[in-house]
Amino acid sequence: MxxxxxxxxxxxxxxxxxxxxEAAKHLGGKPVCxxxxxxxxxxxFQPLLYQVATAALSPADIAAPIRxxxxxxxxxxxxxxxxQSIDVARRVVRTMEREIPYDYxxxxxxxxxxxxxxxEWEKLAPGLKSLEDxxxxxxxxxxxxxxxxxxxxxAARAAAMNFVIIGGGPTGVEMAGAIAEIxxxxxxxxxxxxxxxxxxxxxxxxxxxxxxxFPEDLSASALKQLQALRVEVxxxxxxxxxxxxxxxxxxxxxxxxxxxxxxxxxxSFVGKTLGVPVDHAGRVLVQDDLTIPGHREVQVIGDxxxxxxxxxxxxxxxxxxxxxxxxxxxxxxxxxMIAGAxxxxxxxxDKGSMATIGRNKAVADLNIVHxxxxxxxxxxxxxxxLYLVGFRNRIAVLFQWAxxxxxxxxxxxxxxxxxxxxxxxLG
Amino acid sequence: MxxxxxxxxxxxxxxxxxxxxEAAKHLGGKPVCxxxxxxxxxxxFQPLLYQVATAALSPADIAAPIRxxxxxxxxxxxxxxxxQSIDVARRVVRTMEREIPYDYxxxxxxxxxxxxxxxEWEKLAPGLKSLEDxxxxxxxxxxxxxxxxxxxxxAARAAAMNFVIIGGGPTGVEMAGAIAEIxxxxxxxxxxxxxxxxxxxxxxxxxxxxxxxFPEDLSASALKQLQALRVEVxxxxxxxxxxxxxxxxxxxxxxxxxxxxxxxxxxSFVGKTLGVPVDHAGRVLVQDDLTIPGHREVQVIGDxxxxxxxxxxxxxxxxxxxxxxxxxxxxxxxxxMIAGAxxxxxxxxDKGSMATIGRNKAVADLNIVHxxxxxxxxxxxxxxxLYLVGFRNRIAVLFQWAxxxxxxxxxxxxxxxxxxxxxxxLG
Numbered sequence: 002m003x004x005x006x007x008x009x010x011x012x013x014x015x016x017x018x019x020x021x022x023e024a025a026k027h028l029g030g031k032p033v034c035x036x037x038x039x040x041x042x043x044x045x046f047q048p049l050l051y052q053v054a055t056a057a058l059s060p061a062d063i064a065a066p067i068r069x070x071x072x073x074x075x076x077x078x079x080x081x082x083x084x085q086s087i088d089v090a091r092r093v094v095r096t097m098e099r100e101i102p103y104d105y106x107x108x109x110x111x112x113x114x115x116x117x118x119x120x121e122w123e124k125l126a127p128g129l130k131s132l133e134d135x136x137x138x139x140x141x142x143x144x145x146x147x148x149x150x151x152x153x154x155x156a157a158r159a160a161a162m163n164f165v166i167i168g169g170g171p172t173g174v175e176m177a178g179a180i181a182e183i184x185x186x187x188x189x190x191x192x193x194x195x196x197x198x199x200x201x202x203x204x205x206x207x208x209x210x211x212x213x214x215f216p217e218d219l220s221a222s223a224l225k226q227l228q229a230l231r232v233e234v235x236x237x238x239x240x241x242x243x244x245x246x247x248x249x250x251x252x253x254x255x256x257x258x259x260x261x262x263x264x265x266x267x268x269s270f271v272g273k274t275l276g277v278p279v280d281h282a283g284r285v286l287v288q289d290d291l292t293i294p295g296h297r298e299v300q301v302i303g304d305x306x307x308x309x310x311x312x313x314x315x316x317x318x319x320x321x322x323x324x325x326x327x328x329x330x331x332x333x334x335x336x337x338m339i340a341g342a343x344x345x346x347x348x349x350x351d352k353g354s355m356a357t358i359g360r361n362k363a364v365a366d367l368n369i370v371h372x373x374x375x376x377x378x379x380x381x382x383x384x385x386x387l388y389l390v391g392f393r394n395r396i397a398v399l400f401q402w403a404x405x406x407x408x409x410x411x412x413x414x415x416x417x418x419x420x421x422x423x424x425x426x427l428g
Numbered sequence: 429m430x431x432x433x434x435x436x437x438x439x440x441x442x443x444x445x446x447x448x449x450e451a452a453k454h455l456g457g458k459p460v461c462x463x464x465x466x467x468x469x470x471x472x473f474q475p476l477l478y479q480v481a482t483a484a485l486s487p488a489d490i491a492a493p494i495r496x497x498x499x500x501x502x503x504x505x506x507x508x509x510x511x512q513s514i515d516v517a518r519r520v521v522r523t524m525e526r527e528i529p530y531d532y533x534x535x536x537x538x539x540x541x542x543x544x545x546x547x548e549w550e551k552l553a554p555g556l557k558s559l560e561d562x563x564x565x566x567x568x569x570x571x572x573x574x575x576x577x578x579x580x581x582x583a584a585r586a587a588a589m590n591f592v593i594i595g596g597g598p599t600g601v602e603m604a605g606a607i608a609e610i611x612x613x614x615x616x617x618x619x620x621x622x623x624x625x626x627x628x629x630x631x632x633x634x635x636x637x638x639x640x641x642f643p644e645d646l647s648a649s650a651l652k653q654l655q656a657l658r659v660e661v662x663x664x665x666x667x668x669x670x671x672x673x674x675x676x677x678x679x680x681x682x683x684x685x686x687x688x689x690x691x692x693x694x695x696s697f698v699g700k701t702l703g704v705p706v707d708h709a710g711r712v713l714v715q716d717d718l719t720i721p722g723h724r725e726v727q728v729i730g731d732x733x734x735x736x737x738x739x740x741x742x743x744x745x746x747x748x749x750x751x752x753x754x755x756x757x758x759x760x761x762x763x764x765m766i767a768g769a770x771x772x773x774x775x776x777x778d779k780g781s782m783a784t785i786g787r788n789k790a791v792a793d794l795n796i797v798h799x800x801x802x803x804x805x806x807x808x809x810x811x812x813x814l815y816l817v818g819f820r821n822r823i824a825v826l827f828q829w830a831x832x833x834x835x836x837x838x839x840x841x842x843x844x845x846x847x848x849x850x851x852x853x854l855g
Contacts, residue, residue, distance in 0.1 A: 005620070042570060042843045059488040066841040068618035078620040081574040081843075098578065132842070143469060147508040151525065191495035193432070193505040400827065414493040415559070416469045416508075 016109035020303035023328030029074030053135035055179035086274035115267035126260035163257035168264030169206030171356040178359035181230040222373035290344040302327035443536035447730035450755030456501030480562035482606035513701035542694035553687035590684035595691030596633030605786035608657040649800035717771040729754035
């Protein structure tokens with residue numbers, strides 16, 4: 002109940018992703034009044050979202066109620082709501098319902114997909130950012146097999162068993178590998194009129210290699226591991242002319258029912274309401290202490306921030322370690338400022354990165370050492386379980402993975418209706 | 429792949445609930461060609477649906493893919509589809525897409541809620557039959573607390589913290605108990621401006637006692653156990669004048685945001701297309717061998733059947749043991765008929781019934797002995813885990829129950845959008 006002390010500085014954190022949640026936890030129990038605003042009532046462990054989309058995990062396995070995580074901190078209140086804009090002059094956050102004043106603001110609203118001007122493609126090729134996205138993609142994949150089993154039209158059947166993933170970054174590679182595994186193993190015995198193992202999984206990447214953010218040797222290894230799962234990888238080509246029936250790649254029309262978008266991100270619109278410069282993807286150009294020009298009480302972190310280190314002149318990637326470290330730093334900066342000191346410069350400690358491709362298949366770049374295959378997959382497994390928020394989820398996920406590993410089964414193969422399904426039935 | 433022998437008799441089973449699935453399993457590996465038709469791709473363990481609605485379990489915990497269960501039987505094919513009608517003269521099932529011929533038919537399409545002529549109440553007070561229903565009810569319950577936390581209008585806040593359940597059968601009692609537990613324990617520390625433990629949970633029952641299908645001593649015990657959870661039980665009164673703002677009970681208007689319907693069932697419409705007599709609830713009046721008059725190749729089982737034993741002249745209740753035993757019997761009847769014998773009379777073996785009210789709270793009627801409280805709850809737990817379809821789900825559910833029991837926590841407190849939410853935002 003009412004336990005916040007109104008005399009203390011008011012900190013508002015918008016977004017309870019990796020960055021916002023880390024900042025909130027660090028401010029828990031400190032002499033500040035914290036308000037966390039999020040559009041959903043849960044923190045989502047996005048790195049495992051592709052496993053919900055491919056029926057290996059349930060939504061609740063990778064989502065933890067924000068109130069449950071922060072409930073123990075009496076100085077933190079949580080509001081389910083959506084920030085519309087920030088009035089930096091008056092120091093208020095505007096939601097649909099009211100204005101929320103702040104003394105310090107941490108903006109961590111993240112990003113959505115970008116269709117590079119082709120917004121009409123979103124319905125044809127959904128991206129993977131939210132639980133709703135994941136459930137919709139899962140439904141489309143499973144429905145494609147159901148349709149192929151039922152139809153008597155060979156062309157329609159072939160199109161239903163072609164899966165195209167657009168974008169060869171970590172999400173695209175993970176989705177391609179997971180769909181190939183479902184088709185080749187999980188569903189192998191489920192049908193009578195089709196052989197799911199004959200599905201084609203096609204990964205389209207505009208650049209010259211998959212996992213372009215990784216060192217070249219790991220890209221090459223990822224390509225080999227994808228090919229071992231019979232994923233067809235096409236690099237240096239772009240998806241064009243998306244329709245219900247398929248898409249064009251390098252002049253060739255590929256008939257396909259299920260298309261998945263993993264090609265681009267655009268920062269949340271809230272960043273643009275700050276009135277400071279943003280980059281081409283809508284990310285706020287933050288200063289080296291994460292604050293924005295002219296307003297040291299406003300910090301922007303995570304996917305919404307363009308933090309460019311002087312060293313290589315490139316912005317930090319939109320990955321969870323960056324968001325977590327920035328969330329921690331932003332919280333510390335606020336405590337510094339309250340104590341009368343200046344906000345401090347942010348340094349990113351890059352511990353490396355990894356991507357998984359499938360069972361026993363992954364790549365890991367730990368800076369000093371690169372590895373791939375089974376050891377990389379084990380490392381990936383270990384790190385992801387370690388970082389999963391909430392002890393319960395960790396056990397539940399471990400159990401389901403162990404089960405799937407032993408049985409080649411996926412437990413969450415449910416086709417559930419949702420609003421998109423109702424509005425635009427496939428087929 | 430194509431493994432059915434077209435020379436063998438064709439058995440069509442419509443509905444993969446408890447009855448249909450049991451019949452299919454019994455026919456697996458027998459010299460018949462079996463086609464199972466269901467509207468969803470999963471078998472739903474309906475007795476635990478209220479736990480999804482009250483955030484204790486995830487949809488995937490109580491649903492198992494039908495193809496996964498039946499995939500090992502090469503003589504069974506599964507079709508995702510919806511039967512529109514049965515042409516008993518031509519012996520075909522009509523779906524939206526095609527006609528499916530049969531030599532033997534088992535009709536097991538179950539029931540939905542009935543609003544006794546007030547269909548407009550369905551949106552105001554959803555019932556609990558499908559996973560979509562459960563997720564929608566979960567969303568409404570959790571959103572009510574979120575709304576109460578945010579609103580500054582004391583009347584609206586009070587209305588959001590009143591929960592009315594209409595119907596005092598097993599589902600109504602289970603929902604009332606579970607909501608009371610969430611409010612009093614799970615959410616106790618989650619909010620800053622409201623005290624969820626002060627929520628009112630009101631159970632409205634038109635008859636003179638809750639659990640009218642149970643012996644009177646167990647109804648009295650259930651009432652006591654509900655009262656221990658501070659559920660307000662009102663018997664002998666009916667819900668009237670449902671609106672968004674609340675409902676009227678015995679002339680008193682109860683303002684409440686969340687209303688849940690657990691008051692009545694109506695059999696699936698498919699039964700009416702058989703052209704044989706149905707009862708007031710739309711259930712098909714079956715003969716004592718489960719066949720319909722004039723068509724011994726058509727059997728109707730489970731919630732869709734009105735099977736009245738000569739002994740007490742009452743129809744068997746719509747519970748899973750009846751459906752399972754009838755499914756088994758129907759499959760045996762078909763094998764008998766193929767062997768040239770007559771279908772046999774069905775006898776129900778009533779092993780008793782139980783209902784749970786909450787943590788350590790339940791009632792059990794094992795015919796020769798009645799018990800309640802902790803021993804009944806343990807028995808309930810044991811039986812439900814035993815009957816949960818699929819080994820994986822059994823472990824997952826046990827784990828989540830153990831976790832919830834120790835921590836008083838519920839893991840699946842997610843508010844996710846679905847089509848109903850999109851069409852009619854609660855506000």
